[in-house]
Amino acid sequence: MYLLGVTYNLCWSHQQLSTNQQQISPAMASGLTDHLWSIVELLTYKVVPEPWHEPKKRGRKRIKPLPDPNQSKRPRGRPRLRPLPDPNQPKRPRGRPRKVILSSSTV
Numbered sequence: 001m002y003l004l005g006v007t008y009n010l011c012w013s014h015q016q017l018s019t020n021q022q023q024i025s026p027a028m029a030s031g032l033t034d035h036l037w038s039i040v041e042l043l044t045y046k047v048v049p050e051p052w053h054e055p056k057k058r059g060r061k062r063i064k065p066l067p068d069p070n071q072s073k074r075p076r077g078r079p080r081l082r083p084l085p086d087p088n089q090p091k092r093p094r095g096r097p098r099k100v101i102l103s104s105s106t107v
Contacts, residue, residue: 011036
């Protein structure tokens, strides 16, 4: 999109701006340049980047200092009331218990 916009403004003459004698681009009409640019001239034009400035620190200053990364963190959430289950014992079955047939002689 950038390349299309730059070529539209610098390289292409426009019928509404041009007179019979002279081809005029929007950049020429606004006084940014004095001639129509070629695509090669546009692509080889060197722009000097602005010098880097450290950005300003935004927001309020910290009241409390940052925590020490070497110090252990405090536990979060509720404390555990029961101990963790033993991984060696089988788990208790979940859900509804199975129906047990009391006697095999039913009429």
